[in-house]
Amino acid sequence: MNQDIRALEPKAVWNKFADLNAVPRPSKKEERVIAFMKNFGTQLNLETIVDEVGNVIIRKPATSGMEDRKTIVMQSHLDMVHQKNNDTDFDFDTQGIEMLVKGDWVKANGTTLGADNGLGVATIMAVLESTDIAHPAIEALFTIDEETGMTGAMGLKGGLLKGEILLNLDTEEDDEIGVGCAGGVDVTATRDYDLEETPEFKIGFQIKVKGLQGGHSGMQIHEGLGNANKIMNRLLFGGFENFGLRISEIEGGSLRNAIPRESNAVIVIDAIHEEAFKADMEDFISDIKKEFKTMEPDLLIEIKAIDAPSHIMDLGVQEGLTRAIYTAHNGVYRMSADIPNLVETSNNIAKVVVKDGQIKINCLTRSSVESSKWDMANALMSAFELIGCEVEFSGEYPGWTPNMDSDILKVLVPIYKNLNEGAMPHVAACHAGLECGILGQNYPEMDMISFGPTIKGAHSPDERAQISSVQKYWNFVLEILKEIPKA
Known part of the structure; x- marks a missing residue:
């Protein structure tokens, strides 16, 4: 079943998602996925750090010609919600997610899919592994335990990151740019x-x-x-x-x-x-x-x-x-x-x-x-x-207070319009809990934004990711990386 996923476009993202979904990664039991991400960064010969709470940070230098741009933090969380139907025989602690293609959607076989936030993780992995994507210097931040307490974001110490802009890839509508969220x-x-x-x-x-x-x-x-x-x-x-x-x-x-x-x-x-x-x-x-x-x-x-x-x-x-x-x-x-x-x-x-x-x-x-x-x-x-x-x-x-005067927001909106025949994105705060508010406590000067592909039914066995939306979102990511402003 998962081989069908690997044939989808963009292959760079879907293949990394399939790799990730082969690793059990329940909240508060992230040891295997932390080791997986550490090995991934090490194999690429990139600076890779696991902090004291388990967050993984992988640093990649800017590509040629992009050295004068601001350093960015690309951020997603490693853990996933584990839910299954009563009649589904599945052990989240030992099994990888079984994925299916249903028309324009990818879903799991009777369980949550892990697209929240696995597609964000896979996107960052694809950029880190790439040899032909233009981008500024990147700090990839993979947090733990977002779904059951956000302890990864809470435990991230100030001063560890040097990036000036944070791209959070945990929004679930592809026409939405997130600028704020609820606390809880x-x-x-x-x-x-x-x-x-x-x-x-x-x-x-x-x-x-x-x-x-x-x-x-x-x-x-x-x-x-x-x-x-x-x-x-x-x-x-x-x-x-x-x-x-x-x-x-x-x-x-x-x-x-x-x-x-x-x-x-x-x-x-x-x-x-x-x-x-x-x-x-x-x-x-x-x-x-x-x-x-x-x-x-x-x-x-x-x-x-x-x-x-x-x-x-x-x-x-x-x-x-x-x-x-x-x-x-x-x-x-x-x-x-x-x-x-x-x-x-x-x-x-x-x-x-x-x-x-x-x-x-x-x-x-x-x-x-x-x-x-x-x-x-x-x-x-x-x-x-x-x-x-x-x-x-x-x-x-805490919540994340909206900043409608954000510099990175001013970059994303025209890119979205150019890619989508003049259509305006929906710039909004959401009622979900994103990690931006917590990260902003130790990095108050960091300019933050959130976006992502369309995911429906998150936190339930009906969770599904839209294939065409992932392609749209990937194109958006590539253009954003090229347009990060100069330092």
Whole structure:
């Protein structure tokens, strides 16, 4: 399958992408891909550095005639989000990504593709390896752990880079030039609860919510996609009063930056209410599916009879939990008043686990305005503390403030217009978390810009990269390298 990828144009990029995707590279387990990149730079006889946190820096001198241009930093992250369909047998720790060509798109076989940000990495590798591409002096910066905390960017020390311009290759629409992004903070709520023995005359059920699209909790939070944790909570809420519903276990969602696609719960109800419960739930499920029929046509909610579990959660805690999750905001919290159509603040209720006497709820709050970010985070904290949870804020990172007077922006816009028959690029800030804001803390004078090829469905098994867009983007890269201003 991957051989088909190697035949695509531009071959320089797609071949490097295929090489990269043969290396397992989950966030926080980047040892193999760090070694891969270090070997790549060494084999090219280029100065190659691995810093103390694991970022890889490869330096390449300017080509002939370009020595008087400003040094640039080309930057992408090495790690990828690992998500797979339930029926896909795949081990991300040991297997390379299996890729397919579907028309004008490259996708993976039941898993995330790793185009976010693997195509950016592959682009930089192609430039570093080239012998016929004109470019100024380059510092290639490959960061680690972007997807689960941005610890690579946070750990990069000031003074290590000498470049004056940073090209971040992590934007996912080929007509967009990024000049700003949201910051974020993880909000984690935990508490213990007492287990009770399941009373007599209770019968067990397993409830499954699945078939949702999932996706990027920044770039797609405004699209109205279903959140499996919120849907599951609707099914559980109020069930005690009507059917004696008691919760034994819940496991929903996976990664903090992925809109949750699936949730599973084990419950019991009073045996006497079995038929009424089934009928009521059938009607309720029908209503929910009607709500989501446009955005989530493949939504499935299954209820299956099972043996009753031996233990259930304390009733008072159960009632508080379902109310707190109902109260906790999910989705867009505020749109920007200054930038049209930009989500300013949002929250993703990413993961809910209730098991063995412990509750853990993970949220990722994003905002391009610091005060609004903390307003959202404090609202979540309040909802969860009211039911006795301990709430921790962690992984906080800053946004990237837009600079519409950027010198490198003034270079990119006319290049884009010349390559695209006069069409103007969409110059915008995005609601995703890019590393530019963090890098800018230690390199405040560096002029930064972000762009990339079109990638859809990032952070989900539906992730796909557009082949024609990669060619368009590659041409853009080559022209930018030729037009970097003089020092």
